[in-house]
Amino acid sequence: MxxxxxxxxxxxxxxxxxxxxxxxxxxxxxxxxxxxxxxxxxxxxxxxxxxxxxxxxxxxxxxxxxxxxxxxxxxxxxxxxxxxxxxxxxxxxxxxxxxxxxxxxxxxxxxxxxxxxxxxxxxxxxxxxxxxxxxxxxxxxxxxxxxxxxxxxxxxxxxxxxxxxANLKQFQPPSAGQRAAVRRKYGVSERFAIVFAGRLIPRKGIPVLIKAAKIAKKSVPAVKLVIAGGTEKASYKRHLKQLAEKHGVSTRFLGYVSRSRMHEVYRMGDCMVCPSQKHEAFGLVIVESMACGVPTIGSKIGGIPEIIRNGENGLLVSDYRNPQAFAHAIVKVYKNKTLARKLSRQGRHDAVNKFxxxxxxxxxxxxxxxxx
The missing domain is CATH 3.40.50.2000 (Glycogen Phosphorylase B;)
Incomplete structure (x- = not known):
């Protein structure tokens, strides 16, 4: 053709x-x-x-x-x-x-x-x-x-x-050494790192994630929220920073991260959360995260359930407007290491074979x- x-x-x-x-x-x-x-x-x-x-x-x-x-x-x-x-x-x-x-x-x-x-x-x-x-x-x-x-x-x-x-060569699980190095680079070595990747706009649900991280802290004391993404409205980023401070959530805003470095962001994470609040046509960050072998949590909305099979290659949150529901999923990944390993392996497998x-x-x- x-x-x-x-x-x-x-x-x-x-x-x-x-x-x-x-x-x-x-x-x-x-x-x-x-x-x-x-x-x-x-x-x-x-x-x-x-x-x-x-x-x-x-x-x-x-x-x-x-x-x-x-x-x-x-x-x-x-x-x-x-x-x-x-x-x-x-x-x-x-x-x-x-x-x-x-x-x-x-x-x-x-x-x-x-x-x-x-x-x-x-x-x-x-x-x-x-x-x-x-x-x-x-x-x-x-x-x-x-x-x-x-x-x-x-x-x-x-x-x-x-x-x-996803680019399966760029987005792939790190070796133990690579993971340790990237976690040192971003200052999350001793933390349970929750990663978000995407534009900083209201529909992406970052306030819900910040509140979820606050709730999760009760069970996961060393929570660190890492937010990668740019915004056209500096006022909204200030609002998110103030919200994180208000709720006592240790948060690092990376700003825009070049595509050539995005695999580092996923690789540092203990989980990646996509808390979309409105229709998400697909969810590219989800397949990239899965390709990196990171346990991935997403809202049950739009095209996300076409990628994530709940409990198999990731976790779906049906009550996605409720921070408690996301906190429950985050704590589940933290406490259940067998589940976390399963989600990591199956996520990579599905990314390679389907996405x-x-x-x-x-x-x-x-x-x-x-x-x-």
């Missing part, structure tokens, strides 16, 4: 900082390019050349000051070429322009969440009209697929899903071949 992937205009591929969507594009494209020709249209940046080649994957980076100009300029770079599938990542609003430029092409919109098909980003009506230009709509979980089918019933037959993955980027690319390839 000859595949074209159109990335959002805000960040380059691969991303310089953060930007999980652009990281997903890059990782999936690398796997697809092992058997197919893949072209990525992305934003131009001083950090990368205008055009780069990695085997069968070509990345063309385009200068533009806004989404409309970016799409127009990007499409001009591939004018006259034929593609078996054109994939638009996470920006349904690009679909009308792509359809006008390639009237007979097979077009897929790959959605990573409900953000860009919902208010305030767009209206339900406009999202439906934009998506109607696509032959396929791909979500990153069965949960997202189900939500999309309910929101856009006329387009339900076009919606599929593929689970995302590698190779598996993501293979399923996406199958969908595109069947619907080509």
């Amino acid at each position: 000859n595949v074209l992937i159109i990335a959002p205009w805000q960040n380059p591929v691969p991303p310089i900082v953060g930007s999980s969507v652009e990281n997903c594009i890059y990782q999936i494209a690398k796997k697809l390019a092992q058997k197919h020709s893949v072209t990525i249209l992305s934003r131009k940046t001083k950090h990368y050349p205008s055009r780069s080649q990695e085997g069968n994957m070509t990345i063309i980076r385009v200068s533009a000051s806004g989404a409309t100009g970016y799409v127009r300029a990007a499409l001009n770079h591939v004018k006259g070429r034929h593609f078996d599938m054109i994939q638009i990542d996470n920006r349904p609003s690009y679909a009308p322009a792509v359809r006008a430029f390639f009237p007979h092409a097979r077009i897929s919109v790959f959605l990573h969440s409900l953000t860009f098909v919902s208010s305030p980003m767009t209206s339900r009506g406009k999202a439906s009209r934009d998506l109607s230009h696509a032959n396929l709509i791909v979500g990153n979980s069965r949960s997202l697929q189900s939500n999309l089918r309910s929101m856009f019933p006329k387009l339900a037959a076009r919606v599929r899903y593929v689970h995302l993955g 590698g980027w190779g598996a993501t690319a293979s399923r996406l390839e199958a969908i595109y071949r069947k619907n080509g």
Whole structure:
């Protein structure tokens, strides 16, 4: 197949900082390019050349000051070429322009969440009209697929899903020496380290986790909460710091951690907690944590239960708005070493067998071949 992937205009591929969507594009494209020709249209940046080649994957980076100009300029770079599938990542609003430029092409919109098909980003009506230009709509979980089918019933037959993955070479269990070294580096050597990774925004549930850590301290005196992630609102980070101080929870805020160092964050943890309070389409941090062999705890919401099998490869919290419920799961991991080892081993096993980027690319390839 000859595949074209159109990335959002805000960040380059691969991303310089953060930007999980652009990281997903890059990782999936690398796997697809092992058997197919893949072209990525992305934003131009001083950090990368205008055009780069990695085997069968070509990345063309385009200068533009806004989404409309970016799409127009990007499409001009591939004018006259034929593609078996054109994939638009996470920006349904690009679909009308792509359809006008390639009237007979097979077009897929790959959605990573409900953000860009919902208010305030767009209206339900406009999202439906934009998506109607696509032959396929791909979500990153069965949960997202189900939500999309309910929101856009006329387009339900076009919606599929593929689970995302982890870089299994980067995210893998550490040796005893590596774990000791990374725990010294982050100052948690003598602590029971609870790790959170993600954006510092209300829907991620960090206040619930802070309160849970306070409760867990009664049974786990040496609790240390480590929070990795950036925020666009310094006031919210200050609020979280004040909350941790108020509840007497020893907390270290790492701020933004580069993707190249994220495996260190997971590896230092005695457990990783994902206390999402609103729909989580997938939960990339969960599969990365599991790949590192870290006992992982997550809210029973959205796509998270598609990754975590309660008591087998992690722990699910049904009453996820209740700090006591998360505290119970944390204490369970602390006290039951046999369970912790089981979750660690099975988590790694499932990450390798179900949630590698190779598996993501293979399923996406199958969908595109069947619907080509």
